[in-house]
């Protein structure tokens with residue numbers, strides 16, 4: 584698991600490290616999609632801003 588020193592790992596994409604900054608209107612439980620790699624994450628907490636992997640159910 585990489586841990587870029589320049590980016591807060593709690594608010595960065597765990598897959599590619601792209602910063603997924605907290606944005607106005609974010610709510611706990613909201614799904615945030617990484618624009619760089621397309622992975623989806625769920626907002627677990629706002630203070631501090633924390634993302635957890637969003638596991639899509641297999642269809």
Ligand SMILES: [Zn+2]
Nearest residue numbers: 596599617620
């Ligand atoms: Zn990503």
